[in-house]
Amino acid sequence: MFGKNIAALTDEELMSRIQSGDEGAMTELYGRYSKQMVRYFYRMLWQDQNKAQDFLHDLFVRLIERPELFDVSRKFSTWIYSVAHNMCKNEYRKVSFRNNAQSFVQFETSVNEKITEEMDQKYLQQAIARAMESWEEDDRSLFVFRQELEMTFVEIGGVLGIPEGTAKSRWFYLRKQLADSFRDYKILLKAI
Amino acid sequence: MSDEFEKLLRSKEWNELTYDEKELAMRHVATEGDYFSLRKVSLALDKKPIASIEPGKEILHSLKTKMSGRTKEARPSWAAIVFRHKTPAYGTALWVGIALFVGWSLGKEKQIGSTMSERIVYQTDTVYQSLPSDTVYVKQVVYKYLPAKKAEPLITKVTTPEASLKGINMKEKEELETLLVSGSE
Numbered sequence: 001m002f003g004k005n006i007a008a009l010t011d012e013e014l015m016s017r018i019q020s021g022d023e024g025a026m027t028e029l030y031g032r033y034s035k036q037m038v039r040y041f042y043r044m045l046w047q048d049q050n051k052a053q054d055f056l057h058d059l060f061v062r063l064i065e066r067p068e069l070f071d072v073s074r075k076f077s078t079w080i081y082s083v084a085h086n087m088c089k090n091e092y093r094k095v096s097f098r099n100n101a102q103s104f105v106q107f108e109t110s111v112n113e114k115i116t117e118e119m120d121q122k123y124l125q126q127a128i129a130r131a132m133e134s135w136e137e138d139d140r141s142l143f144v145f146r147q148e149l150e151m152t153f154v155e156i157g158g159v160l161g162i163p164e165g166t167a168k169s170r171w172f173y174l175r176k177q178l179a180d181s182f183r184d185y186k187i188l189l190k191a192i
Numbered sequence: 193m194s195d196e197f198e199k200l201l202r203s204k205e206w207n208e209l210t211y212d213e214k215e216l217a218m219r220h221v222a223t224e225g226d227y228f229s230l231r232k233v234s235l236a237l238d239k240k241p242i243a244s245i246e247p248g249k250e251i252l253h254s255l256k257t258k259m260s261g262r263t264k265e266a267r268p269s270w271a272a273i274v275f276r277h278k279t280p281a282y283g284t285a286l287w288v289g290i291a292l293f294v295g296w297s298l299g300k301e302k303q304i305g306s307t308m309s310e311r312i313v314y315q316t317d318t319v320y321q322s323l324p325s326d327t328v329y330v331k332q333v334v335y336k337y338l339p340a341k342k343a344e345p346l347i348t349k350v351t352t353p354e355a356s357l358k359g360i361n362m363k364e365k366e367e368l369e370t371l372l373v374s375g376s377e
């Protein structure tokens with residue numbers, strides 16, 4: 001009678017209810033995080049839509065089957081991004097570099113053919129995906145957290161376990177790498 | 193990377209920078225070309241398109257099925273059901289107050305016009321001594337009857353001094369007076 005509306009509950013309170021088997025709490029939490037998580041997996045897993053959906057499903061299945069894994073001392077958003085980040089790292093280790101290099105080579109050829117053409121957003125996204133291939137898992141996650149999910153550097157630092165200043169420095173360095181790779185291929189960006 | 197440089201990167205081309213701003217920029221990039229590339233990339237990233245992917249609808253349905261299956265496996269105890277929902281302090285206080293009022297009103301009705309009859313029951317308890325009584329030897333004071341002795345009156349002998357028949361002569365009288373005047377020695 002005097003209970004709070006489920007939409008007004010915090011993420012941590014919803015997790016507590018999920019531990020008790022509350023389906024409504026699980027639905028609410030899914031509604032809050034599913035879009036961000038599927039976009040994260042999409043960017044991290046070579047823009048593979050099917051893989052992104054599978055990983056989203058697996059992430060929430062873990063949440064349902066092992067809710068006790070949630071560390072109540074941590075913020076839920078930091079925890080779920082950490083779990084997603086670790087899932088991607090495990091996937092990188094499973095998938096051999098040879099499989100990914102084939103798609104990389106194909107992309108490389110197409111870029112060289114259009115080397116003098118002005119770049120639009122589509123080529124920029126492809127260039128980012130190519131650059132991410134050469135980055136470490138933490139740098140990839142940092143880039144996606146900042147670029148795709150618009151997380152603050154404090155939140156990113158909490159997920160990756162690095163200070164805020166380090167996250168800022170790394171973000172600047174990644175953008176500089178992107179800028180260097182564009183200059184190297186003499187790709188002209190459309191004037192803004 | 194400083195916030196100032198970020199602002200410059202997004203707002204000005206290289207040839208629009210002042211001398212001081214160029215000095216600031218050169219702390220972060222090596223050449224004008226680097227500044228140009230970094231600016232273009234930053235602006236392009238700011239205009240980022242959101243990934244055209246939405247969560248699949250079947251995923252939520254699958255998760256709900258899993259959730260209900262897990263709930264059936266582990267049914268919560270009555271205590272978990274009762275105490276699942278947290279209530280605020282004022283809500284709890286209100287329920288306690290209601291419970292106290294109901295209890296008081298029920299107890300009050302019983303006290304009025306109560307005609308309880310009492311039945312007096314006499315019961316004699318028989319105590320059986322299972323063990324023989326202990327023999328206790330006590331030092332007994334034995335009082336012996338002694339007849340009281342007759343009290344004998346105190347004999348007091350009163351003697352009355354008799355006057356001496358022999359008198360004193362003049363010479364003895366003078367000696368006596370001399371002795372009395374001189375005082376005792």
